[in-house]
Amino acid sequence: MRFFALKGSEQLGATVARSLAIDLDPHEERDFEDGEHKARPLVSVRGKDIYVLHSLAGGGGVSANDKLCKLLFFLATCKENGAARATAVVPYLAYARKDRQTKARDPVTTRYVAQLFEAMGTDRIVTLDVHNLSAFQNAFRCESIHLDTRKHFAPPIGKLAGDLPVTIFSPDGGGVKRAQLLKEALEAETGKEVSFGFMEKRRSRNVVSGELFAGDVADNAVFIVDDMISSGGTMLRAALACRERGARAVHAIATHGLFGKGADVLFGSRAIDRIIVTDSIDAATAAKVLHPQAPLDILPIGRLISMAIRRLHTPGSISELIGIED
Known part of the structure; x- marks a missing residue:
């Protein structure tokens, strides 16, 4: 080899x-x-x-x-x-x-x-x-x-949630299946019921719209899951919607942390307690260096x-x- x-x-x-x-x-x-x-x-x-x-x-x-x-x-x-x-x-x-x-x-x-x-x-x-x-x-x-990476995210989710009930949340309709699979993996590992939610997102000519919100997040620890975080706008939009509906804690989970232009807004927002990505892209480590105060955790995937x-x-x-x- x-x-x-x-x-x-x-x-x-x-x-x-x-x-x-x-x-x-x-x-x-x-x-x-x-x-x-x-x-x-x-x-x-x-x-x-x-x-x-x-x-x-x-x-x-x-x-x-x-x-x-x-x-x-x-x-x-x-x-x-x-x-x-x-x-x-x-x-x-x-x-x-x-x-x-x-x-x-x-x-x-x-x-x-x-x-x-x-x-x-x-x-x-x-x-x-x-x-x-x-x-x-x-x-x-x-x-x-x-x-x-479902199995890799299960331990940090359990640690961050503590005694709070957990909701796995998709920030758009396209990620519903991904969020459902993570929900099922968590339930299988912990033996506890995990709630589920998602919201509508439509993008046309770089304009985002959609107001539909499904799921009970009040007093829960919400984990918004996506495949990637680029500017962070999608995650932040979902986090703010969950906070407005009474979420006790909100965390963002994605495999790939691209952290391009605009990600500094995500790092500085109080709407998200922790951001968890893997080291699949060097940009995640670079973002940690550039923003040492950011609530960013990087899981090794090697x-x-x-x-x-x-x-x-x-x-x-x-x-x-x-x-x-x-």
Whole structure:
């Protein structure tokens, strides 16, 4: 097996490598003055089972497009040089939000990205809490592995809730299934009843609307769950709605902490008691450094990824790892 982590994902890659009890394999990345770049492995990949880790969130002066191209070209380079199998480990998958046409002549970018990976000869893609699971699984023709973080969030939810009754809350209709699965996982682990709620959100030309609110949150510890936090506007909107309806405590949970422009408003709001994300993207750690007073907790996700890689290489059961019933 060979395991590489491209520039911008080295921190998570090093954590995964430690959990696998191996070293990151060396590679070279060069950027040219005109914006082009090249990357190549510095060890032989011929006949090897190759895993390449790269989260595709833009930031730090590097766009999602650059990261995507580097990953695609590196995977193709490995196949060009005789790799037996190439697996893309993409904790955060770019362009997963645009998975259907909602306006005339809209792109379906999720499918286009899938076609790019397949054109490079990628044998398998592994991702973490993708925006729309059905769209992800239908877009890819190569083997697609989806890991979720429900089990990872259960302990901090129990700790933060204390003796308060718990409500798992989706900030929009699109995340209802994700919130329901977390609710069921909590009930199975704790043996206690967990309430559920959601609110309506429609976005058109970057204008958000929708007033429908469902669920009882009064005097409860509310955990608003989503796949990602970008500016934080969706989380903050839901948190304020829950506070208005008597929530005793409100916490925000998301796998991917992008924390782009506007996230400082989220960090400074008293409507949210704690924000919990994983280290799937380096931006989460950077936000913690830039905003040391922010109520931000970061859960390590490297062990889950390493366990998936080990089971794929051995091979072992992925269904058992992520809790899918036979």
